[in-house]
Amino acid sequence: xxxxxxxxxxxxELCALLKEYFESEGFDVRLAHDGxxxxxxxxxxxxxxxxxxxxxxxxxxxxxxxxxRRDSRxxxxxxxxxxxxxxxxxxxxxxxxxxxxxxxxxxxxLARIRAVMRRAHGPAEHGLIxxxxxxxxxxxxxxxxxxxxxxxxxxxxxxxxxxxxxxxEVVSKRxxxxxxxxxxxxxxxxxxxxxxxxxxxxxxxxxxxxxxxxTIRGIGYQYRVA
Amino acid sequence: MHSLFWKLFLTMWLSIxxxxxxxxxxxxxxxxxxxxxxxxxxxERGIFRIGQRAQQALHMDGRRGLRDExxxxxxxxxxxxxxxxxxxxxxxxxxxALRQLMERGTPMETTEFQDAEGAGFTMYTVRRTPPSxxxxxxxxxxxxxxxxxxxxxxxxxxxxxRSLATPLEALRKASRKIAAGDLGTRVSQAMPQxxxxxxxxxxxxxxxxxxxxxxxxANRRLLQDVSHELRSPLxxxxxxLEIARKKGAGxxxxxxxxxxxxxxxxxxLVNDVLGLLRESSESxxxxxxxxxxxxxxxxxxDVVNYExxxxxxGIAWAPxxxxxxxxxxxxxxxxxxxxxxxxxxHTDPARGVRLSLERGRRKGELRIVVRDFGSGVPEGExxxxxxxxxxxxxxxxxxxxxxGLGLSIAANAVRRHGGSIRAENAPDGGLVVTISLPLHxx
Numbered sequence: 001x002x003x004x005x006x007x008x009x010x011x012x013e014l015c016a017l018l019k020e021y022f023e024s025e026g027f028d029v030r031l032a033h034d035g036x037x038x039x040x041x042x043x044x045x046x047x048x049x050x051x052x053x054x055x056x057x058x059x060x061x062x063x064x065x066x067x068x069r070r071d072s073r074x075x076x077x078x079x080x081x082x083x084x085x086x087x088x089x090x091x092x093x094x095x096x097x098x099x100x101x102x103x104x105x106x107x108x109x110l111a112r113i114r115a116v117m118r119r120a121h122g123p124a125e126h127g128l129i130x131x132x133x134x135x136x137x138x139x140x141x142x143x144x145x146x147x148x149x150x151x152x153x154x155x156x157x158x159x160x161x162x163x164x165x166x167x168x169e170v171v172s173k174r175x176x177x178x179x180x181x182x183x184x185x186x187x188x189x190x191x192x193x194x195x196x197x198x199x200x201x202x203x204x205x206x207x208x209x210x211x212x213x214x215t216i217r218g219i220g221y222q223y224r225v226a
Numbered sequence: 227m228h229s230l231f232w233k234l235f236l237t238m239w240l241s242i243x244x245x246x247x248x249x250x251x252x253x254x255x256x257x258x259x260x261x262x263x264x265x266x267x268x269x270e271r272g273i274f275r276i277g278q279r280a281q282q283a284l285h286m287d288g289r290r291g292l293r294d295e296x297x298x299x300x301x302x303x304x305x306x307x308x309x310x311x312x313x314x315x316x317x318x319x320x321x322x323a324l325r326q327l328m329e330r331g332t333p334m335e336t337t338e339f340q341d342a343e344g345a346g347f348t349m350y351t352v353r354r355t356p357p358s359x360x361x362x363x364x365x366x367x368x369x370x371x372x373x374x375x376x377x378x379x380x381x382x383x384x385x386x387x388r389s390l391a392t393p394l395e396a397l398r399k400a401s402r403k404i405a406a407g408d409l410g411t412r413v414s415q416a417m418p419q420x421x422x423x424x425x426x427x428x429x430x431x432x433x434x435x436x437x438x439x440x441x442x443x444a445n446r447r448l449l450q451d452v453s454h455e456l457r458s459p460l461x462x463x464x465x466x467l468e469i470a471r472k473k474g475a476g477x478x479x480x481x482x483x484x485x486x487x488x489x490x491x492x493x494x495l496v497n498d499v500l501g502l503l504r505e506s507s508e509s510x511x512x513x514x515x516x517x518x519x520x521x522x523x524x525x526x527x528d529v530v531n532y533e534x535x536x537x538x539x540g541i542a543w544a545p546x547x548x549x550x551x552x553x554x555x556x557x558x559x560x561x562x563x564x565x566x567x568x569x570x571x572h573t574d575p576a577r578g579v580r581l582s583l584e585r586g587r588r589k590g591e592l593r594i595v596v597r598d599f600g601s602g603v604p605e606g607e608x609x610x611x612x613x614x615x616x617x618x619x620x621x622x623x624x625x626x627x628x629x630g631l632g633l634s635i636a637a638n639a640v641r642r643h644g645g646s647i648r649a650e651n652a653p654d655g656g657l658v659v660t661i662s663l664p665l666h667x668x
């Protein structure tokens with residue numbers, strides 16, 4: 001079965017080349033050249049992942065992402081101008097799964113796409129993990145907190161899963177990168193930190209009123225044992 | 227305060243006070259001499275003669291003649307002669323003035339005389355009084371006059387000196403700022419009311435600064451546009467390259483690798499140029515936050531050490547001096563990161579790089595020190611390594627990677643935080659780069 005990508009970037013020639021490249025790697029590729037087209041394509045079913053350029057005419061990538069995240073957990077990889085930290089941080093805060101700085105090496109983009117997809121659509125492990133008031137369903141990758149459903153992006157889910165599987169132990173940032181994003185951290189990379197901060201925001205304090213995820217400076221993160 | 231101000235102020239003030247003192251002294255001396263020359267009797271004699279003429283007038287023309295005679299006396303002298311009739315009325319109606327004189331106990335001489343009909347009149351003559359106390363000659367008067375002169379002239383001198391020295395000081399500060407690269411500096415708004423030569427100088431200065439700024443902006447814009455435009459073809463090139471590889475490169479594989487490597491280098495260069503431009507122009511607009519330097523450095527060492535080959539020491543860092551700073555986290559991060567990467571590139575891999583946070587020599591100053599164990603930098607080039615695209619010759623020959631932007635990006639970020647950056651060769655080899663940061667940003 002072919003996975004279907006939506007590639008939203010205003011550089012038409014680049015899109016055509018990337019389409020050829022990804023198709024040769026076995027993907028189906030749809031294209032959008034501005035934010036409105038992207039939103040339109042996103043309404044159609046059948047997408048497995050979106051590659052979203054931040055700088056797009058009409059509606060920029062961040063706004064497209066914000067719109068998408070209202071009701072969808074579709075994996076998103078942002079293309080950001082390198083060095084533009086605000087775009088990157090904002091993108092991750094708005095729920096992008098990963099980002100690739102532009103101009104990107106297509107092999108690297110492909111690797112990230114595969115990594116994110118493997119986690120989102122990979123063979124589902126089964127079973128529930130229950131910790132405090134959290135209930136993680138690995139089958140459909142959903143989270144219930146005190147019985148209420150909490151919307152998590154696929155990457156946030158992976159990070160929480162890893163932390164809960166190693167509850168009470170410190171998980172290094174590198175391990176979190178590997179397990180949630182399927183890659184090593186790169187220079188200037190704060191993706192995992194951003195995902196953790198999103199998780200903290202969504203989960204709030206634990207029943208005892210404490211911070212659920214503790215930062216262990218210089219090492220990584222730890223899910224608190226009550 | 228500034229020395230020009232004091233020079234102007236003291237010169238003007240002292241010359242005015244000196245002038246006043248000299249005038250005062252001359253005046254004093256002359257007045258004394260004049261007083262001495264005019265004997266008391268001559269005035270008395272004059273009064274006496276006037277009195278006699280008044281009596282004659284009374285005899286000849288009666289009361290009316292007396293009045294005319296009195297009115298003929300010059301005003302100043304008239305105040306010294308009063309004539310009272312039998313009904314105790316002053317003939318010119320100056321009863322009040324006379325009464326005041328009497329109440330004050332002014333010494334007066336009286337002369338009784340009669341008119342043709344035998345009615346009695348009394349003439350009061352007032353002696354000449356010496357000049358009044360305040361204006362009197364003598365040490366006290368002189369001191370008072372001098373003090374008044376000193377006070378008034380001090381005020382005038384102060385304002386004049388200030389009006390000359392302050393704008394010059396403002397101009398000096400502005401030219402320093404321009405020299406330090408802040409081309410947005412203007413001076414004329416500090417002296418809006420001035421249309422004299424200094425005001426014109428300020429306006430010309432501003433015109434010069436505006437021209438410099440416009441040129442710099444145009445240069446940046448060009449560099450930015452070119453860099454920006456280069457990115458799209460580079461991105462397309464790298465995708466085309468991958469497609470070419472997939473189509474089966476075969477014998478040209480190594481050439482394709484080379485093309486890939488070079489286009490990647492070009493991409494990094496373009497990005498660094500854009501980063502440098504962005505940091506030096508837009509960074510001022512980003513909000514500041516409180517940054518725990520220990521935390522920042524610990525995280526940074528963590529990230530950079532990921533890339534060190536296993537088994538090598540990498541960056542050695544021990545948390546030290548606590549320090550929280552207000553500033554832009556990303557900029558500081560990038561600044562120190564560039565120093566660390568640069569140091570790692572040039573150090574002896576077996577000895578790694580040392581990073582430390584120390585208390586500065588001045589109060590409220592922290593220093594971030596990065597030391598490597600490489601071959602250092604020739605003494606003459608220590609300053610230049612912070613200039614964009616500057617590379618030490620040896621590093622050009624070796625093509626050690628990088629294109630001479632890392633250190634200037636670092637220097638920009640440090641300057642943005644009101645700090646300074648300095649490089650020196652360690653006595654036992656290797657380069658020491660020190661960032662000094664004020665804890666309280668001005």
